[in-house]
Amino acid sequence: MGRVTTEALALRRTPFGETSQIAEFLTRSHGRLSVILKGVHRPRARKGGGVDLLDHSMLTWFSRRNSRAMPQLVERRVLSHHPKLRANVELLQIGEFLVELLRTLTPEDQPVPRVFDLAVATLQALEAGPPSQALGPIVLAAQGGILRLGGFEPVLDRCVVCERRPEAHRMLRCDPGRGGIVCAGCREGRDDSFLLSTTAAEGLRRLARTDPRELEGVALPAELENSMRRASERLLVQVLERQLRCRVPLRERVA
Ligand SMILES: [Zn+2]
Known part of the structure; x- marks a missing residue:
């Protein structure tokens, strides 16, 4: 070197x-x-x-x-040095969650410019002192983006088996073990799938493609945000093959 x-x-x-x-x-x-x-x-x-x-x-x-x-x-x-992040416990805990994601999901000794830039953008978004309702979307954007850039993105816009796209206004089944949405025709008996609305699935997909610095003014309905947080946590645990050490950013928002 x-x-x-x-x-x-x-x-x-x-x-x-x-x-x-x-x-x-x-x-x-x-x-x-x-x-x-x-x-x-x-x-x-x-x-x-x-x-x-x-x-x-x-x-x-x-x-x-x-x-x-x-x-x-x-x-x-x-x-x-991110002084504002260090002075705020909630922001610092999100920073620690970011560290856990990066330590687990990034490779050694390979260029990772896009993941690196996303991590810096996330820290800049937090350092800007966003309103508290923007924190959930920022966390989901960072988490979704790191998974996506690492090749671990769940399939949320079509059935992971037959690739058929869901119709609008429907509840979907999301199966972490199979890596995303599974349609009724492709489910096999008992699985670990959970219900996910098309709105939440689309929201997770979009946030995984959004710069966290653009989310300062975004607020999701609490119920929608909570279902997105629960789904993203289950999908992440499947990828990590263990529980998260840092659970705080996934704490549910009170409406
Ligand atoms: Zn299918």
Whole structure:
């Protein structure tokens, strides 16, 4: 790899010895990557000090070709520390949820420019201090977009088996195990499917294609938002093959 400079978001950090840190970043050009930050805690450290979660920075690291040793930080220039997000518990919890999604659903050592830009856009949307009714749509847009860009998007506009499109004004059956909508003709006895309205299914599809920064003025009816949150959580749990650690962003909205 040699010397590389790219944008990065900090996903995790652990102390290493008395003066150093190991940090995991989502980088735009190399996906997830762990870097050793030697001496960052020393007084007058010249590498930008210790890393905080979700710091957006321009990162330069060095790694020897054909070496298995962890890449070493050369320089780190913080672009945004997200002070408003850090000062608000609800926003910070959404940030932690974003970290969980990125740590689980992004690859190591591959360029991920679109997922990276979506993550930065989500943080910018939160940092702008949106009204509380916009938080649900922002979370759903981030979650749906990360799944979509990672190739894990559920099929919500047609039957996942026969590809027939549902008619308007109908309740659909969504089967997480089969990856989306299953029509009556294609269901096989008992399954784990749940009811989902065409409106909620279409809403999830559209949000997965929307820039979170455009959602500041959006408010969904509470009942619709809650059904979208429940559906997206079940679909996400299926992809992750485990419960979410960070459940807070999926908390239901009170009408
Ligand atoms: Zn079908």
